[in-house]
Amino acid sequence: MRLYHAFLAFLLPGVTAHAAAPTPADIVAHAPDSAWQTVAPERLMLMTLADGRRIVIELARDFAPVHVANIVRLARTHAWEGGAIIRVQDNYVVQWRVRDEKTPPEGLVKTPPAEYDRPVAGIGFRPLGYPDSYAPQAGFSAGWAAGSDGVRVWPAQCYGTVGVARDMPPDTGDGQELYVVNGEAPRQLDRNLAVVGRVLVGMEQIGALPRGTGALGFHTDPRQDVPIKSVTLAADLPPADRPNIQTMRTESPAFHAYLTARAARTDPFFVHAAHGVALCNVPVPSREIR
């Protein structure tokens, strides 16, 4: 069976290099424990679909605290139960909503502030080191892919990024409808929609959903909707039931080595090294400990 090297195979420790230069996957597989950090249960949200599929989202509390608080509020009031995935647009987004948008729970902030970016001071920013097509600088902030102009910093809308759907500005969305990116990074959305999370587990399930046949990928028949069974903050689960998920520290030497290898592939499969890489093509590695 012929194949070619996988670059997003960093969850597959069986993939090894054939010569001296390690692949990005090798680097991740052999990263020391010090390169990893456990995601706190207050930052993990579990979404279970009616058919049992399981999605785990890390919440972007550092970037959009009011929007995230709304989503936690919706989870704690069981507003997602009976909600559904209602839109699947190829190479763009999957979108889902609560059971009943017209009766939001008490305490939901109906008009959150525009949490599209924040001051770089206090949160920090490490440049990727390669040109970006969208922002003055691309890099990582608080462990997340981000753009920056040196003054403000904002999370980048990459494959697996979760954001808040909204109507026309100044509306920013109250969190009752969310989307996740399922294709080429639509980074024109950066600083235009509030990023509230990233999918750490189950993106391969969301990515494979049948595309909706209506305009913009909306379902044309409610029977096409994918019902949501539950959405729960991990901190609200008994400790034994909480997922144990780690992300790679973007300030670690192992991440730097991984990034460098992705930007200049010198492992034997490659003929030409690009000596450059796009921000969203350096996904922050994560792993679930079971």
Next chain:
Amino acid sequence: MRLYHAFLAFLLPGVTAHAAAPTPADIVAHAPDSAWQTVAPERLMLMTLADGRRIVIELARDFAPVHVANIVRLARTHAWEGGAIIRVQDNYVVQWRVRDEKTPPEGLVKTPPAEYDRPVAGIGFRPLGYPDSYAPQAGFSAGWAAGSDGVRVWPAQCYGTVGVARDMPPDTGDGQELYVVNGEAPRQLDRNLAVVGRVLVGMEQIGALPRGTGALGFHTDPRQDVPIKSVTLAADLPPADRPNIQTMRTESPAFHAYLTARAARTDPFFVHAAHGVALCNVPVPSREIR
């Protein structure tokens, strides 16, 4: 129902702007006939899956003529019939192969040259006008997304790009296994694997295939494979059965307007315009005339 504007909705002429600044979709929907060109039947390949799903691929004859000739040879000798999709890796590639790789048809070039790039002289190159993360310049060549260093030009590996799987160099693959990109553009593959086509119809079918559960997304059980019914060059079909597909001319004023609008969204939904865009986030519009 709340939604947000779609950017890949250029096949949906119903999407209109709410104010003066048109969306990219508007521009495409209103482009004059002179902005479109019909793809010649010698450049169109139809793949029909056993379940009836229909994929149409435009062949990259200008970039990889020997590899493309091999693929046409495989089609004309019915080598794909009984072949199958054998790999679906999330956010990377879908891969398929002929029925029997061990008995290639007569005339197949077993070791094609490394058709990874070609001289820019003769084919031309129009810069995108924005920084690229991978190549000295990104832009369009012969109507295809491409990178260039001013001397050579190469097709970019974007969502929907079809390439030839291979083993270790100097092998370039004989075309009996092909792949298509199904996620964030893996442009580290540029100049490392031969690009032989791009999917013009049916990508939303390929994109939604269930992900393989084996290493690198390979199927672990042949029953998971998606059988191929047939692969046929459109020129080999009766004229009435040939698909009629047009692509937008990348040198047309309408394409320039579309590109400009994608790089600086000023339609009312947007708060911040990026004033930049990645090459693979400017898909060349296409449309099927039925």
